[in-house]
Amino acid sequence: MTTAALTVDSTKPLPLFPLRTVLFPGGRVTLKVFEARYLDLISSCLRERQPFGVVCLLQGSEVRQAGAATRFESTGVLAQLVEVDAIGAGVLKVRCTGGQRFQWASVHEGSDGLWSAQGLVLLPNDEAQAPGERFDDAVQALQRAYAAISQRPDADLPDEHHFDDAGWVANRWCELLPVPMAARQQLMALPDPLQRLALVDEFLRGKQLI
Structure with a gap:
């Protein structure tokens, strides 16, 4: 399925998807989602028509590992769901496009291992300027x-x-x-x-x- 452009409420916690990559505004990222925490995240974003945040991992794994420390950058990019397809039992192929940049003040890891950011500050989009x-x-x-x-x-x-x-x-x-x-x-x-x-x-x- 394909979704339309969405906005985010900066006063609410933003679910995060830490990755070993940097998403840029206007860029693309394709994810293979199979962990329960992220399947729930994608379902929630589709249902509530909300983006999630992509942040670059500094320490830790994209796949949850018990007892492993996780650190990620404090500046990320909102990820807009573009296309979500089931490619197997409990496996989704998710295509996203990068939206607005953001910074967070604090993060919290839920009991399900899903991270969320509080104190969200949405950064200004690039001002359109000719390269010259x-x-x-x-x-x-x-x-x-x-x-x-x-x-x-x-x-x-x-x-x-x-x-x-x-x-x-x-x-x-x-x-x-x-x-x-x-x-x-x-x-x-x-x-x-x-x-x-x-x-x-x-x-x-x-x-x-x-």
Whole structure:
């Protein structure tokens, strides 16, 4: 099934899905869900028409392990359910798109192992800004990369392309580039989209990719 765009009530606890990845606004993530806590989470989000939060793991496993410590980043991204399909008994394939960034003040682990965040602060969306001539090479290289990726049978690119928006271009490059997870997290959390794109452009030039 496919869902429409949703909003979140920042005064209520936000259920979290810690992952060893960084979700960016406008990005995509596909999850194979089989743990009871996350099956319940997906069912609840569908029923209540609410997103959940994706946060990058600093310590611990995506799969619950008794007695294992879990730590994750304090800045995450709201995940909007796009498509939910049953692919087996008690197994769901879930496709999500990234929405607004958020920060949390505190987190709580329920008896079922599901984490939730309190004291939610929704961060401003990137202000639409043209990349400008300075970043023409980065924009054109991304267009070429997307043209190549779109030919793959497993391609899962955003439905809408905004090559005229600096934040969107920076975010899509951040998803593609082979940078450490900590650096990817820092880039996602940067409030200035032009600064984010400048760092991406510097990396691309340093690796002679543009």
